[in-house]
Amino acid sequence: MTDLPISSTAAAARPWAAGAAVIVTAGVYAWALLMAEETWQVTGLLVLAVAAVLAALKTGFARRLHQDWAASEPRLNRLAFAALIVLIFALSDAHFALLMVATTLLYFTAAMGLNIQFGFAGMANFAGAAFFGAGAYTAAVLGTVTAVPPLLTLAIGGAVALVLSLPLLLPILRTTGHYAAVVTIAFGVLFRTFLEVNEILGGPQGLMVAPMRLFGWDFNSAPVIGSYEMSFYVNYALLAAALAGLVFVLVRRLERSWIGLHMDAVRLDETAAACFGVPVARIKLTAFLLGNAILGVSGALYGMMISFIAPASFTFSDSLLLVSIVLLGGLGSLWGSAVAAAIVVLLPEKLQLLQEYRFLLFSILVMLVLLFRPDGILPRPLRTFFASRRAGK
Amino acid sequence: MKFNIGTKFHRIVLAAGACAGLACGTAATAKETVALGFIGPLTGGVSSVGLGGRNSAELAIRLRNADPAAKYSYELEALDDECKPNVGVQVATKLATNRKLAGAVAHYCSAVAMGTVDVYHRFGLPMTVWGAVLPDITYGNDYPEITRVNGTMINQNETAAKFMTGLGYKTFAIIHDTTDYGKGHNSYLSKFLAEDGATVVGAFGVSADQQDFTAELTQVKALNPDVVVYAGLTPGGVRVRQQMAKLGITAVFQGVSGIKSDAYFEGLGGDLAEGTLTFLEGAPAEKLPGGAFFLTEYEKAGFSTPPEAYGPFAFAAMNLLIDAVEAVGPDRKAIVEYMGTVKDHESITGLITFDDHGQNTVALITGYVAQDGKWVVWEDSDYAKGTRSLPAPK
Numbered sequence: 001m002t003d004l005p006i007s008s009t010a011a012a013a014r015p016w017a018a019g020a021a022v023i024v025t026a027g028v029y030a031w032a033l034l035m036a037e038e039t040w041q042v043t044g045l046l047v048l049a050v051a052a053v054l055a056a057l058k059t060g061f062a063r064r065l066h067q068d069w070a071a072s073e074p075r076l077n078r079l080a081f082a083a084l085i086v087l088i089f090a091l092s093d094a095h096f097a098l099l100m101v102a103t104t105l106l107y108f109t110a111a112m113g114l115n116i117q118f119g120f121a122g123m124a125n126f127a128g129a130a131f132f133g134a135g136a137y138t139a140a141v142l143g144t145v146t147a148v149p150p151l152l153t154l155a156i157g158g159a160v161a162l163v164l165s166l167p168l169l170l171p172i173l174r175t176t177g178h179y180a181a182v183v184t185i186a187f188g189v190l191f192r193t194f195l196e197v198n199e200i201l202g203g204p205q206g207l208m209v210a211p212m213r214l215f216g217w218d219f220n221s222a223p224v225i226g227s228y229e230m231s232f233y234v235n236y237a238l239l240a241a242a243l244a245g246l247v248f249v250l251v252r253r254l255e256r257s258w259i260g261l262h263m264d265a266v267r268l269d270e271t272a273a274a275c276f277g278v279p280v281a282r283i284k285l286t287a288f289l290l291g292n293a294i295l296g297v298s299g300a301l302y303g304m305m306i307s308f309i310a311p312a313s314f315t316f317s318d319s320l321l322l323v324s325i326v327l328l329g330g331l332g333s334l335w336g337s338a339v340a341a342a343i344v345v346l347l348p349e350k351l352q353l354l355q356e357y358r359f360l361l362f363s364i365l366v367m368l369v370l371l372f373r374p375d376g377i378l379p380r381p382l383r384t385f386f387a388s389r390r391a392g393k
Numbered sequence: 394m395k396f397n398i399g400t401k402f403h404r405i406v407l408a409a410g411a412c413a414g415l416a417c418g419t420a421a422t423a424k425e426t427v428a429l430g431f432i433g434p435l436t437g438g439v440s441s442v443g444l445g446g447r448n449s450a451e452l453a454i455r456l457r458n459a460d461p462a463a464k465y466s467y468e469l470e471a472l473d474d475e476c477k478p479n480v481g482v483q484v485a486t487k488l489a490t491n492r493k494l495a496g497a498v499a500h501y502c503s504a505v506a507m508g509t510v511d512v513y514h515r516f517g518l519p520m521t522v523w524g525a526v527l528p529d530i531t532y533g534n535d536y537p538e539i540t541r542v543n544g545t546m547i548n549q550n551e552t553a554a555k556f557m558t559g560l561g562y563k564t565f566a567i568i569h570d571t572t573d574y575g576k577g578h579n580s581y582l583s584k585f586l587a588e589d590g591a592t593v594v595g596a597f598g599v600s601a602d603q604q605d606f607t608a609e610l611t612q613v614k615a616l617n618p619d620v621v622v623y624a625g626l627t628p629g630g631v632r633v634r635q636q637m638a639k640l641g642i643t644a645v646f647q648g649v650s651g652i653k654s655d656a657y658f659e660g661l662g663g664d665l666a667e668g669t670l671t672f673l674e675g676a677p678a679e680k681l682p683g684g685a686f687f688l689t690e691y692e693k694a695g696f697s698t699p700p701e702a703y704g705p706f707a708f709a710a711m712n713l714l715i716d717a718v719e720a721v722g723p724d725r726k727a728i729v730e731y732m733g734t735v736k737d738h739e740s741i742t743g744l745i746t747f748d749d750h751g752q753n754t755v756a757l758i759t760g761y762v763a764q765d766g767k768w769v770v771w772e773d774s775d776y777a778k779g780t781r782s783l784p785a786p787k
Binding site: 037094095096099100103197199203204205206302306307308309310312313349352355356358359 | 435436440444447471472473476477478479480482483484486487489490491502503504507508509511516527571572573600601
């Protein structure tokens with residue numbers, strides 16, 4: 001107790017209040033934004049968000065929030081997950097809004113996979129969409145085989161992405177920095193070309209993907225409670241939320257483990273890490289394979305939800321989109337990726353009213369964010385080695 | 394006083410009557426607004442076609458809104474599919490789940506349309522394709538919601554086979570690339586040629602970027618057909634034509650829609666290209682039945698980008714959809730039913746008749762011939778007039 005600064009006593013009394021308030025507000029805001037259809041509503045909400053963020057930064061609320069999060073993150077994470085589930089049920093008859101929520105969650109999950117590689121181990125991967133697509137194509141192919149339970153398909157999707165990354169291991173381990181990035185770019189281009197000339201996988205026209213089924217429940221049929229019929233996208237949104245939650249816990253644990261510590265060391269200085277006996281090659285290999293497997297799993301569920309896939313959906317520009325989520329959110333910052341995924345998925349969609357100019361404005365907004373927050377929206381906080389100590393116990 | 398009150402009362406009644414009349418009048422002019430959707434690639438590589446389509450659809454709506462006889466006033470909700478199936482499914486879901494929306498005109502990219510037809514069917518939104526050409530979009534399902542005003546490669550090859558056999562050609566050799574595009578053309582052309590009494594003496598699959606066709610062409614030379622067909626895109630067509638000349642094959646060279654581009658002449662020069670035949674869905678806008686009207690109105694509307702090849706189809710599709718709303722009201726089920734009965738419907742691209750899959754059966758196909766380094770509509774060419782001639786049937 002002695003090292004606890006007096007000024008933070010108020011915060012320490014309820015060291016989660018600010019965080020909880022923000023989560024609830026964000027949930028309500030997300031609902032409003034998803035339901036907004038008129039131009040003035042969308043514009044108003046976007047302006048409101050910018051104003052709120054600026055106000056939070058000016059008044060010191062942002063710092064308070066930061067402290068809260070550092071002090072009681074597990075509790076706030078659980079609250080955020082609960083808020084997400086409430087949001088999904090609040091939107092239960094809005095098909096399109098749910099599709100957007102589920103898409104955001106799957107992009108977020110994919111971005112967490114990339115974060116292991118990019119944010120933790122410092123390995124650039126510009127073939128994210130290819131591994132994402134590998135999962136989706138696995139789902140498409142396995143969907144035609146009725147014997148495979150679709151839940152297993154998700155795992156197999158991850159396994160296929162993992163197997164596909166095996167041939168890349170050697171070039172990735174032998175190169176670093178920009179050279180490793182070029183290897184992944186080449187793979188991404190190769191993947192797309194392969195799909196386009198491959199007749200069995202539908203060629204350039206693409207493939208149908210069978211829907212998700214769980215314990216005999218077809219995800220493409222609407223859940224009915226009493227006489228109330230919900231959108232079938234509720235199924236996908238809930239499963240995507242579960243997947244995102246699971247991956248979140250996994251990646252958080254990984255980050256806090258010795259493996260995560262080693263990854264940080266490898267990223268910061270490979271030579272120094274090797275001198276201290278960190279198995280650099282094994283750590284990089286772990287990051288690369290695990291990240292790609294997560295990409296594959298999220299891609300498999302995405303494919304089932306979209307129900308139709310084609311090579312045009314998994315191009316280099318889609319890989320860049322995934323990378324931009326990681327960069328925009330802040331390297332290695334999971335909550336940053338969540339916010340960035342929401343921005344990258346929702347903003348271009350809400351800017352549809354600008355028609356052909358929407359990507360222009362979207363790009364300008366991304367550049368502005370990075371100009372004022374060069375480390376991303378929510379930069380990864382410094383590692384807390386002893387969480388209990390930080391909380392003052 | 395009494396008298397006064399009486400007149401006052403009278404006035405009030407009159408005023409009330411006049412008001413009621415006025416109210417009725419305004420009710421008649423303030424029409425119910427009906428939202429109609431449009432989807433096309435507004436950003437990315439093929440955005441020029443998408444923007445042309447969107448402008449044309451908007452033009453159809455503007456013209457109808459200016460028409461006092463229209464029962465409803467219309468508004469357009471245009472969305473961008475980026476020519477990507479996943480984005481297409483997203484925006485299609487957005488339109489289809491918008492309860493205010495009565496119908497949509499959508500898709501230039503076939504892969505996107507293949508992905509979204511299920512969405513329209515699931516939510517019961519009537520959708521008319523304005524540009525995508527893959528036959529499976531209409532023929533690959535039994536969805537009554539899906540219709541298409543433009544032709545497919547089936548119509549293209551039906552017209553091509555009829556036209557070529559009409560000129561007296563009897564034997565054909567087909568070289569096709571192995572994409573869906575090339576293979577589709579091969580199978581439909583072979584089918585229609587057989588129906589029209591011609592024989593396909595040989596069909597050769599080649600990869601889309603093959604450079605050397607000597608092996609295939611040597612066999613073709615031995616088979617000695619009247620016509621050599623290349624089903625693929627311009628670069629392959631240029632090479633086949635060049636290598637035909639090298640091997641001394643004098644047969645007529647026929648292409649498919651994929652080689653109808655100016656790059657064909659840049660690759661070959663006028664002499665070798667001369668007399669090449671090809672077919673394309675639609676027609677140059679000025680050749681369409683209502684083309685002159687469309688082009689003047691488009692000009693007048695002051696859009697910053699041209700309508701491009703498929704603009705007239707987007708216009709025709711949107712007009713058809715508006716006609717449906719005018720006839721049966723903004724009810725999705727009723728519009729789907731109406732679309733099922735469309736027969737000989739007037740449009741600027743010619744009459745529209747949907748078959749049981751919602752495909753326009755009288756889709757317009759135009760034949761072109763290469764003449765002096767340009768693609769000339771067959772009917773206007775020196776070849777049709779008889780002043781020049783193609784190699785004679787053997």
